[in-house]
Amino acid sequence: MSEITLIATTSFGLEAVVRREVQRLGFDDVRVSEGKVEFRATPEDIPKANLWLRSADRVLLKMGEFPALTFDELFEQTKALPWEDWITQDGEFRVTGKAVKSTLGSVRACQSIVKKAVVERLKRVYKTSWFAETGAEYTIQIAMLKDVATLTIDTSGSGLNKRGYRVQTGAAALRETLAAALVQLSFWNKDRLLIDPMCGSGTILIEAAMIGRNIAPGLKRPFAAQEWPALGQDMWREERAAAREVILQDHEFEIFGYDIDEQMIDAGKANAKRAAVAKNIHFEQKDIQDLWIDRQYGVVISNPPYGKKTGEFKEMNQIYIALNKMFHKKKGWSIYILTADKIFPKYFKRSWPDRVRKLYNGVIEVQYYQYFGERPPP
Ligand SMILES: C[S@@+](CC[C@H](N)C(=O)[O-])C[C@H]1O[C@@H](n2cnc3c(N)ncnc32)[C@H](O)[C@@H]1O
Numbered sequence: 001m002s003e004i005t006l007i008a009t010t011s012f013g014l015e016a017v018v019r020r021e022v023q024r025l026g027f028d029d030v031r032v033s034e035g036k037v038e039f040r041a042t043p044e045d046i047p048k049a050n051l052w053l054r055s056a057d058r059v060l061l062k063m064g065e066f067p068a069l070t071f072d073e074l075f076e077q078t079k080a081l082p083w084e085d086w087i088t089q090d091g092e093f094r095v096t097g098k099a100v101k102s103t104l105g106s107v108r109a110c111q112s113i114v115k116k117a118v119v120e121r122l123k124r125v126y127k128t129s130w131f132a133e134t135g136a137e138y139t140i141q142i143a144m145l146k147d148v149a150t151l152t153i154d155t156s157g158s159g160l161n162k163r164g165y166r167v168q169t170g171a172a173a174l175r176e177t178l179a180a181a182l183v184q185l186s187f188w189n190k191d192r193l194l195i196d197p198m199c200g201s202g203t204i205l206i207e208a209a210m211i212g213r214n215i216a217p218g219l220k221r222p223f224a225a226q227e228w229p230a231l232g233q234d235m236w237r238e239e240r241a242a243a244r245e246v247i248l249q250d251h252e253f254e255i256f257g258y259d260i261d262e263q264m265i266d267a268g269k270a271n272a273k274r275a276a277v278a279k280n281i282h283f284e285q286k287d288i289q290d291l292w293i294d295r296q297y298g299v300v301i302s303n304p305p306y307g308k309k310t311g312e313f314k315e316m317n318q319i320y321i322a323l324n325k326m327f328h329k330k331k332g333w334s335i336y337i338l339t340a341d342k343i344f345p346k347y348f349k350r351s352w353p354d355r356v357r358k359l360y361n362g363v364i365e366v367q368y369y370q371y372f373g374e375r376p377p378p
Contacts, residue, residue: 006049007152008037008056013359017181018056025052038062046155046225047239051218054180054211057159060141060152061086061225068149069103071113074142078117078151084125086153086230090135093118099144107144114142114151136227157224164221165275168267169201174303174338176217178361179203182301182368183211185357187334190251193298197288198319199257202268202281204301209255209277216243220274251280254298258286288322297332297376303361306341320347334373340366 010018018037022030025048029040037056041049049059064081068074087093095115097107104110118140123129139154161177174182182204188194190212196204210217219240226236259265265285272278304319305312327333328350337344338361345353348369355370 002042004041004043004045005062006039006041006045006155007060007062008039008049008053009058009060010035010037010056011175011178011360013357014055014178014181017184018053020184021053021055022049025049043231044235046231047223047236050156050160050223050225051216051239051243053160054207054217055177055184057161057177058154058156059160061155063140063151063153065148065150067147068144069147071104071109074104074110074113074149075117077149078114078142079121081121081151083118083121086228087118087122087138088135088229089122089126089128090132091138092133092135093138093140095140095142097142097144101146102144103147104144104149110142110144110149114140136229137224138228139224155223155225157222160218162221163217163275165206165271166201167270167274169271172303172305173201174203174361176203176207178359180207180211180217181359182336182338183208185368185370186299186301186336187372188299188301190248190253193254193256193295195256195258195293195298195300196302197258197286197291197300197323198302198304199259199268199283200261200264200303202257202271202283204303205255205257205268205281206272206275206277208301209253209272209280210275212253212255213248213251213277213280215247215276216240219243253280255281257281257283258288258291260285260287288319291322291326293326293330296330297373299334299336299373300327301336301338303338303366304341306339306366316341317347320344323348324350331374332376335369335371337369338366339369340364342367345369 008018015032019032022037022039027039031038066077095111097111099105099107141152143150161175163176194208199205257268262285265283268283272281353369354372357368359366359368
C-alpha cells in the first residue's frame, strides 16, 4: 500500500490551476484530463492534498480502472480490487456513480453491481456474511466513461470548497475553490495592492489573504478519510500542526473590499474573521460610482452582478462606466473580471482583454476577462 494514485477533481477550465497546485505540493508524476488531475502519492499524502489544495473540488483515492462492457466484467474486476486495504470490517459504505458514453449506461445498475462486488470481496476476506456498519464511512464512486470504469473512494467528504469559514453569504457568492483559482490566475502576490470593488461576502479577498499568508484552506474542517483506521489520526494531526507552523504572521497586506450593500460588507467581515484574515482586509460599504483610486499600480479581481432582467442592465451599465472612468488611463493596473455578460469587453474600453478563459460558476458559463497591467518601474 505504499504507492497510491490520487485524483484531484476540478471544475471545467481549472485543470491547469489544480495541476500547478499539485506540482507545488511536490508531486511530479501528474496526469491531467478533463475535470481531473491524477498523481502518484503515498497514503501519508492524503491529509496533505486535502488540507492544501485550494482550487480542486475533491481528492479521490483511485482503486482501479478497467474496460467494462458487461455487468459480469464490472462485477469480477471490482471484486478483484483490494477494498480491505481501506474499508474495515465495521465500515459503512455507499456507492455513487455516473456514466457517460458507455454501454453500461444505467448508473443505478452499475452502483448496485459495484456494491455487491465489494460486499462479496469483504465477505471473503473478513470471513463473515454480516457487517455491523457502525465504523468509518466510505463513499465509493463508479465512473463509467467511454466503457472504461474508474473506481474511487472519496477522501474529502464534503467538497473542498467548504473551508468552514463561511458564516454568512450572499445569494451570488462565488465558490471558494473558484475564487482561489481566480486569484492564482492573476498577477497578484502578497506584496501587491488588491481591490475587489464589488466584493459581496468577500470570497475572492479572503482566498487571496489565505494564499498570501500561506494558510492551508482545509485547516479548519474535517475530512472523510480522517476517520479511516487505515490512515490513523496521527498523520492528520502532524499535517495540521505542520500547516500551522508555516502561516505567515507578520506581513502588511493591502487588500480592499467594497460593496454597495452594507449587509454584504458585514458578511465579508464575519467570514474574514472566521478565516483568521480579518486584520489583512479592509472592508467598506461604497458604491463603485463613488470609489476613486489615485494609485498607479495594483490588481482588481471582481465578479460584478450579471443580471438577466431589464432593470439590471442599467445597473450594470453604471458599473461598467465607473470601471472605465477609474481604469482606462491607469495602465499599471491589472484588471480581472469574471462575468457571464459577454458584451463586457465592448464596454470596458481600455483595450481588448489579453486573455479570456471560459470557466463555470456552478452551472453558469462565465468568462474570466484578463487585462494585464504594465509593470511598475524598477
Ligand atoms: C456577483 S456579486 C459578488 C459576489 C462575491 N464575489 C462573493 O463571493 O460574495 C456582485 C456584488 O456586486 C454588488 N454591487 C452591485 N452594484 C454595485 C455598485 N454599484 N457598487 C458596488 N457594489 C455593487 C452587489 O451588492 C453584489 O454583492
